[in-house]
Amino acid sequence: MKIFRHTYKGIVVIALMTISCSKEFFNQVPDDRMTIDEVFQRREESERYLANVYNYIRDESDQTLDGNSPNFGVPWLGASDEGDITYTSQPTYKINLGNWDASSNLYNFWTHYYAGIRAATYFIQHIGDNQELLSLPDGEALIRQYRAEARALRAEFYACILKQYGPAILLPADEVISPETPYEEFALPRNSYDECIEFIISEFDQAAAELPTWYANDLDYGRMNKAVIYALKARTLLYAASPLWNGNTDYANFTTKDGNQLVSQQVDLSKWSRAAAAAKQVIDLNIFSLYKKYDGNGQLDAFTSYRDLFLEPWNTEVIFARKDNLLGARWEWRSTPRLAGGASGNGVTQQQVDAYQMANGEIPITGYNGDGTPIVNPASGYVEEGFSQEATSFTDAGTWSMYVNREPRFYVSVTYSGSYNLNRTAFPAKIGFFFKGNNGKSGGANNFSQTGYLTRKNIHPNSNQQTGSRVARPLILVRLAEIYLNYIEALNETDPGHPDILKYLNEIRERAGIPPLEGALSQDEMRERIRLERRIELAFERHRWFDTRRWKIAEFTDGGKFWGLDIDKGENFDDISFYKRVVFEERVFGKRDYLFPIPQSEIDKNERLTQNPDW
Numbered sequence: 001m002k003i004f005r006h007t008y009k010g011i012v013v014i015a016l017m018t019i020s021c022s023k024e025f026f027n028q029v030p031d032d033r034m035t036i037d038e039v040f041q042r043r044e045e046s047e048r049y050l051a052n053v054y055n056y057i058r059d060e061s062d063q064t065l066d067g068n069s070p071n072f073g074v075p076w077l078g079a080s081d082e083g084d085i086t087y088t089s090q091p092t093y094k095i096n097l098g099n100w101d102a103s104s105n106l107y108n109f110w111t112h113y114y115a116g117i118r119a120a121t122y123f124i125q126h127i128g129d130n131q132e133l134l135s136l137p138d139g140e141a142l143i144r145q146y147r148a149e150a151r152a153l154r155a156e157f158y159a160c161i162l163k164q165y166g167p168a169i170l171l172p173a174d175e176v177i178s179p180e181t182p183y184e185e186f187a188l189p190r191n192s193y194d195e196c197i198e199f200i201i202s203e204f205d206q207a208a209a210e211l212p213t214w215y216a217n218d219l220d221y222g223r224m225n226k227a228v229i230y231a232l233k234a235r236t237l238l239y240a241a242s243p244l245w246n247g248n249t250d251y252a253n254f255t256t257k258d259g260n261q262l263v264s265q266q267v268d269l270s271k272w273s274r275a276a277a278a279a280k281q282v283i284d285l286n287i288f289s290l291y292k293k294y295d296g297n298g299q300l301d302a303f304t305s306y307r308d309l310f311l312e313p314w315n316t317e318v319i320f321a322r323k324d325n326l327l328g329a330r331w332e333w334r335s336t337p338r339l340a341g342g343a344s345g346n347g348v349t350q351q352q353v354d355a356y357q358m359a360n361g362e363i364p365i366t367g368y369n370g371d372g373t374p375i376v377n378p379a380s381g382y383v384e385e386g387f388s389q390e391a392t393s394f395t396d397a398g399t400w401s402m403y404v405n406r407e408p409r410f411y412v413s414v415t416y417s418g419s420y421n422l423n424r425t426a427f428p429a430k431i432g433f434f435f436k437g438n439n440g441k442s443g444g445a446n447n448f449s450q451t452g453y454l455t456r457k458n459i460h461p462n463s464n465q466q467t468g469s470r471v472a473r474p475l476i477l478v479r480l481a482e483i484y485l486n487y488i489e490a491l492n493e494t495d496p497g498h499p500d501i502l503k504y505l506n507e508i509r510e511r512a513g514i515p516p517l518e519g520a521l522s523q524d525e526m527r528e529r530i531r532l533e534r535r536i537e538l539a540f541e542r543h544r545w546f547d548t549r550r551w552k553i554a555e556f557t558d559g560g561k562f563w564g565l566d567i568d569k570g571e572n573f574d575d576i577s578f579y580k581r582v583v584f585e586e587r588v589f590g591k592r593d594y595l596f597p598i599p600q601s602e603i604d605k606n607e608r609l610t611q612n613p614d615w
Helices: 002-015 021-026 043-054 091-097 109-129 139-165 193-208 226-241 270-283 302-308 328-335 350-355 408-413 480-494 499-512 523-537 544-550 600-605
Strands: 083-085 318-322 346-348 365-368 374-376 475-479 560-565 581-587
Touching (some): 226 270, 226 318, 226 475, 226 480, 302 408, 302 499, 523 544
Antiparallel strands (some): 083 346, 365 374
C-alpha cells in the first residue's frame, strides 16, 4: 500500500496535465511502449490508468472558457443569479441571452463524463487480471479496492450527467468496453431518471462495502472511501427528491422514442426521507466538524473561520476535494481587481449581495418594488443609501451604508468599492469600481466588473497576482456544511419541526457569527430559510445553478432583469451616482433551460437518443 500511495501521488500530477491522456496513452504502439494488455499486467501502469480515471473529476475552479480545451471553463457562476462573467465573449453571455441551441456544443460535459464512464468500466473489467498485483500478499485486496474506487467514480460521473442533462443512458456495466470504442456502437435509449438513480446508488453501495471509512494517511487524500461515497450518495438522493425530478408534471411528455416515461409523475415523499437518512449517515460517522478558528481570547472568529476553511488543506470540514487543483490560480486571478494583478472577471450580482444577512442575523431585503428598489426589513437595521460615519470591524468610516454591518460571510465573499485587496502588498489602496475608479471601467479595457462587485471567497491572502505568486491548495468538492444543509432540507420536507432542523441550521449560523434562529417556523418558512442559508453558505461553490433548477424556481431567479451598480458613473468614492442600482443585463430563461441540451452531435449519432424537452 505504501508504494502505491507514493506512486499515486506522482501519477495524479501527471494525469491531471491533460484530459486527453487516456486516448494518447492507448494509441502508443512503438516498441518502447506498452499495449493495453501489458498495462493491465503491471501494477504501476494499472495504477496510472486508475489515476487517469480520477482525472475525469473536472477541475471547476475556472469560470471562463479559454479556447476549446475541455480543461477550462464551467457555466455555474456566470449563468446563475449569483454571478456574472465580465467578458461578453464568454459562452455564458450567449446562454443568458438565450442565443444558443443544441448545436452550439457549449460546455459539452456529456461526452466528457461518458469517456470517464467507459474508462472506469474498462478498468473494473481488467484489473483482476493483473498478475503483478496478484503475486503480492495483499494483491487480491488491492484489486478489490481499486475496482471499488473505479466503481464509485463511474457512479459519480453518471450523477454529474444527471445534474446537467437529466436521464442518462446506462451503458452495460458488466461488459468490457474499451475507452476507444466508438460511441456510435452503443445506440441505446435513455433510461428513466429513477432507473439511473437506483443504478448509481447501488454502485455507490457496492463500492463503499470494499473501501475503508476514511484515509489511512494524507497520501490517500482525494481518493474514494466510505465517507466520500456516503456524501456523494446523499447529494445524489437530495437531487432525486427535489421538485424537478419528483413528480414534475411539466415532463409528462418527456419520453423515449419508444414511449417510456423518463420522469416519474407522482410526488414521492419517501425520496426525501431517503435523502435525509443518507446525509445523516455522513454526520453519524463523527469524523468531520465545522472548521472554526478562535481569537486570542478564545472567542470564535467567524470571519477567519469561514475564510480559512477553503485555504487550509484537508481541514476538519473537508470530505472530498480535488487534490491537485492545477487551475485554482485562475479563480484567484479572475476574482482579483485589475490593478492588483487580476482580471476583474468574476462579478457578483446585486441580487447575491442583497441575499447576505445583517450582523444581527436579520434578512435585510424582503423583496423588490417594480422599479427595482428594495423592500427593506426595518428590524434588520439595513440602510440602502448614504455613507457610514464610523468604522466597524470590517468597514472604514465613509463606506457606502449598504455594506455596513453585514454578516461576516459577506466580507469573506464579496469585494466592493471601499474594500481592500486581500493582499495589500499587491495593491494597498481602497478598491474603486466606479467609472473613474482605480479599477473602474474608464481604464479597464475588457477587465472591469460589469456589476460593480467581484467574488472574493477562496482567494488566499498570501497570493500575489502582481508577481504570479499563488498559494496552491485542493479544490473542495464536498464539505460538512453542505451535508448539514442537505440533511435539514430533506428532513423539513418529511418531518417538519424535527429538532435536528434548527440544530444543524444554527450550527452553521453560529460558525458564521450570526445569532441562531429561534421560535417555531412553518414548513414553508423553514424551507425559505434553509434555501437562503444554502445560497449564502455555499455561494460561488458551484451549487446555486443546480439548486435553482432542482427547486424549479430558476424561471423566477435566472430570467429577467439583473442588477448591479452604475459602473458608467462615478468620479470618486463619494460620488453617489455610482451606487445607484441599474440593470446590467436582461437574461432569458425558459422551460427548456432547466436542462442543458444533449449535444446535437450525440443525437445525430444515436437515433434512439431523445433530446431534452423544448430543445
